[in-house]
Amino acid sequence: MRRDVFQAIADPTRRAIITLIALQAMTPNALAEHFDTTRQAVSKHLRILAECELVKQEQQGREIYYSLEIEKMKEIDKWLEQFRKIWETRFNQLDNLLATIKTKTTK
Amino acid sequence: MNGNLLFDFTVNKETNTIHIKREFAANLELVWKAWTTAELLDQWFGPKPFKAETISMDFQEGGFWLYMLSNDEYGKQWGRTDYHKIVNMKYFTASDSFCDENKNLIPDYPISSWKIDFIEDADITTINVTTKYETLEDLEKMIEWGYMDGFTAVMNNLDELFTSLKK
Numbered sequence: 370m371r372r373d374v375f376q377a378i379a380d381p382t383r384r385a386i387i388t389l390i391a392l393q394a395m396t397p398n399a400l401a402e403h404f405d406t407t408r409q410a411v412s413k414h415l416r417i418l419a420e421c422e423l424v425k426q427e428q429q430g431r432e433i434y435y436s437l438e439i440e441k442m443k444e445i446d447k448w449l450e451q452f453r454k455i456w457e458t459r460f461n462q463l464d465n466l467l468a469t470i471k472t473k474t475t476k
Numbered sequence: 477m478n479g480n481l482l483f484d485f486t487v488n489k490e491t492n493t494i495h496i497k498r499e500f501a502a503n504l505e506l507v508w509k510a511w512t513t514a515e516l517l518d519q520w521f522g523p524k525p526f527k528a529e530t531i532s533m534d535f536q537e538g539g540f541w542l543y544m545l546s547n548d549e550y551g552k553q554w555g556r557t558d559y560h561k562i563v564n565m566k567y568f569t570a571s572d573s574f575c576d577e578n579k580n581l582i583p584d585y586p587i588s589s590w591k592i593d594f595i596e597d598a599d600i601t602t603i604n605v606t607t608k609y610e611t612l613e614d615l616e617k618m619i620e621w622g623y624m625d626g627f628t629a630v631m632n633n634l635d636e637l638f639t640s641l642k643k
Contacts, residue, residue: 378489452494453485455523460483460498462520463510467502 377421382406383414387423387437394427394436482602492614496605504596507603508565511592514541522546531579537562542579556581557590567593586614 378384386400397415401408415435418424424435484497500507510516514530522528522545531542531554539559546552556575562568573587581587591606 449487449494456485456496457483458523459520460500462524464481464500466516466520467500467506467510470506471502 377417377423380414380417383418386411386414386418390424390435391437391439394434396432396434398432400435481600492609492611494605494607496607497602498605499600499602501599502601503599504565504594504601507601508594511594511603512568517541517543525549531577535559535562540579542575544577554579565594567591586610588614 378387382404385404389395389400389403395403397408397411400415401411404411415424418435419426423438425438427434427436481499481501482497483499484495486495487493488495502510510520512535514533517533518528518530520528521543526545526547529544529546531544533541535541537559541557541559542554543556544552544554554575554577555572556579557570557572560569560571569589569591571587571589573581574585575581586609589608591604593604595602595604
């Protein structure tokens with residue numbers, strides 16, 4: 370089942386995990402130590418993140434290291450940036466309209 | 477002149493809220509009119525190259541604005557803004573979503589809630605816009621439904637154009 374990226378990052382612990390593995394790949398044990406929680410709890414979060422393709426796994430010896438899929442994170446920001454641009458365009462158009470009206474009414 | 481006008485855009489991913497603050501070089505009455513009358517909305521609301529066209533406008537509590545956004549390449553899309561609370565010349569709150577040409581909301585399509593307030597200070601009117609989605613899932617739905625497909629494609633085209641012009 371593919372999960373919503375946004376739902377995945379809505380959880381504060383998962384956001385914190387993302388921040389850590391953005392800097393360096395980490396194992397579930399290392400993450401569990403960091404959050405003072407169980408390995409199972411961390412694994413559950415990692416599974417959710419993996420389901421929406423936000424993390425990639427790499428086997429090194431007997432350990433699995435998790436790191437961040439940067440491109441996926443950028444999707445969210447890309448949408449927000451588009452949204453911002455749309456409003457920026459609208460506001461510039463409104464500026465022009467207001468200027469035109471003001472010119473017409475001051476005679 | 478435009479360069480001096482404030483434009484603030486911040487996103488709070490925890491509360492699914494987007495805040496926009498923007499100054500306009502015009503008095504309150506005119507800026508209010510620009511946001512609340514069909515005549516003026518049609519002239520700026522459609523982000524170029526999209527054009528906005530009012531089908532019907534009833535700016536009062538419980539009323540709504542039914543509009544169409546169209547572009548030769550990407551076709552038409554209808555939207556409606558339902559007005560909830562209006563305090564004249566101060567603020568209004570509304571819900572906005574896409575709909576079909578008979579003003580029926582598209583089922584499962586996200587509805588965003590808006591609050592826009594207006595403050596005038598020495599010939600500059602500042603608007604504070606707060607828009608909220610129910611869940612972050614709604615934001616993603618908008619991407620999935622292709623709300624942004626048309627806009628995104630257009631914006632990318634514009635980006636490419638500007639980049640190529642700068643060379």
